[in-house]
Amino acid sequence: MNRKQPWVGVAQRTLEHYRSNAEAFREGTRDHDVSQNIQALLRHLPGDRRLRILDLGCGPGRDLRAFRALGHEAIGLDATEPFVEMARRESGCEVWQQNLLALALPAAHFDGVFANAVLFHVPSAELPRVLGALHDTLRPGGVLFCSNPRGDNQEGWQGERYGVWYDWPRWRRLVEAAGFEALEHYYRPPGLPRAQQPWLASLWRRAV
Numbered sequence: 001m002n003r004k005q006p007w008v009g010v011a012q013r014t015l016e017h018y019r020s021n022a023e024a025f026r027e028g029t030r031d032h033d034v035s036q037n038i039q040a041l042l043r044h045l046p047g048d049r050r051l052r053i054l055d056l057g058c059g060p061g062r063d064l065r066a067f068r069a070l071g072h073e074a075i076g077l078d079a080t081e082p083f084v085e086m087a088r089r090e091s092g093c094e095v096w097q098q099n100l101l102a103l104a105l106p107a108a109h110f111d112g113v114f115a116n117a118v119l120f121h122v123p124s125a126e127l128p129r130v131l132g133a134l135h136d137t138l139r140p141g142g143v144l145f146c147s148n149p150r151g152d153n154q155e156g157w158q159g160e161r162y163g164v165w166y167d168w169p170r171w172r173r174l175v176e177a178a179g180f181e182a183l184e185h186y187y188r189p190p191g192l193p194r195a196q197q198p199w200l201a202s203l204w205r206r207a208v
Contacts (some may be wrong), residue, residue, distance in 0.1 A: 007101055007123050007125070007126055008101070010123060010162045011079075011099060011100070011101050011121075011162075013160060013162070014121055014160070014161045014162050015079055015080055015099075016160070017159070017160035017161050018080045018082075018083065019080055019081065019082055022060070022080065022082035022083060022086070023082075025059065025060070026059070026060040026086060029059065029060070029062065030060075030062060032062070034063060034116055034147075035066075036188065036190060036201075037114075037116055037145060037147055037188075037201055038063065038066055038067070038070075038114070040145060040184070040186075040201065040203055041053075041112050041114055041143060041145040041203065042070070042112075044143045044183055044203055044205065045111055045112055045142075045143055046111075050071060050072055050073060051072045051073065051111040051112060052072070052073045052075070052109065052110050052111050052112075053067050053072055053073070053074050053075070053110060053111060053112045053113070053114055054075050054076075054077060054105075054109075054110045054112070054113045054114065054137065055067065055074055055075070055076045055077065055114045055116075056077050056100075056113055056114065056115040056118055056119075056134070057077065057078055057100070057115065057116070057117070057118025057119075057121075058076030058077060058078050058083070058087050058095060059078060059080075059083050059086075059087065060083055060086040060087055060090060061076060061083075061086055061087030061088070061089075061090040061091040061093070061095070062090075063114060063116060064076045064087055064090075064091035064093045064095070065090060065091040065092075065093075067114070068091060068092065068093055074091070074093050075093060075094045075095070075096065075110075076088075076091065076093055076094070076095035076096065077095070077096045077097075077098050077103075078095065078097065078098075079097065079098060079099040079100065081097065084097045100118070100119075100121065100122055100130055101122070101126055101130070103130065103133040103134075105133055105134075105136070105137035106137060107136055107137065108136070108137070108138070108139045108140070109137050109138075109139070110137055110138055110139065110142060111138075111139060111142050111143070112138075112142060112143045112144070112145065113134050113137070113138060113142070113143075113144045113145065114145050115134070115144065115145060115146045115147070116145070116146075116147045117147055117148070117149075117199075119146055119148055120148040120149055120163045120164050120165065120166070121161065121162060121163055122164070123155070123162065123164070124155055124164050127164075127174060128174070128177065128178060131174065131175060131177075131178035131180075132178050132179075134178075135178050135179050135180060135206055138206040139206070140206055140207065140208045141205065141206065141207075141208045142205070142206045143183070143203060143204065143205050143206075144175075144180060144203070144204040144205075144206070145201070145202075145203050145204075146171075146175070146201065146202050146203075146204070147188065147199055147200070147201040147202075148164075148165075148166060148171070148199070148200055149163070149165055149198050149199060149200075150165060150166065150167060150168070150187070150198060150199065150200040151165025151166065151167065152165070152167055153165065153166055153167055153170050166200070167200075168185060168200060168202075171200065171202065172185075172202075175202070175204055179206065179207070180204035180205065180206060181204065181205045181206075181207055182202070182203075182204060183202075183203040183204060183205055184202070184203050185200065185201060185202035185203070186201050186202075187199065187200060187201070188200075188201055
């Protein structure tokens with residue numbers, strides 16, 4: 001049996017949730033301010049040229065539009081068909097339809113990967129393989145941005161969505177094991193007590 005088969009149903013159930021709620025998700029997240037995260041990624045990349053950025057799990061295209069407005073070449077990736085169509089229409093960017101568990105990415109192609117609120121859906125058993133694919137699609141010196149809901153390393157279902165809620169030490173071990181060097185991490189939303197900051201954001205560099 002293919003070792004990825006046990007997770008196919010998990011991924012499909014999660015994707016079906018997003019398919020069924022695509023319009024509500026777009027309306028509910030349209031005005032979310034993730035400028036802190038976008039600026040964090042760009043801060044660690046060259047500021048004197050147009051960058052090629054992969055928006056992993058781009059959803060309806062909000063952040064693709066932001067990267068394009070800043071003058072960069074943004075390419076989206078999402079497995080949910082309604083999101084792919086929304087993102088293409090709303091951002092004017094190229095969008096690839098791919099499942100996180102079956103990524104087919106060009107080698108050394110991107111300056112940055114923006115993975116905002118997406119990698120926590122990858123089952124922990126598959127995460128090393130997915131992180132390896134992201135490492136390989138970055139150019140040497142490229143940067144990976146991640147933001148995930150934090151927790152105490154719980155894994156399982158939250159309603160119809162599968163997720164893993166990592167703490168910082170566990171997340172750092174996993175990403176470093178994939179060959180990345182830690183740059184910085186912080187908690188969101190900014191300016192609140194830690195107990196009111198459910199998001200862990202982190203930045204990583206592929207070694208030159």
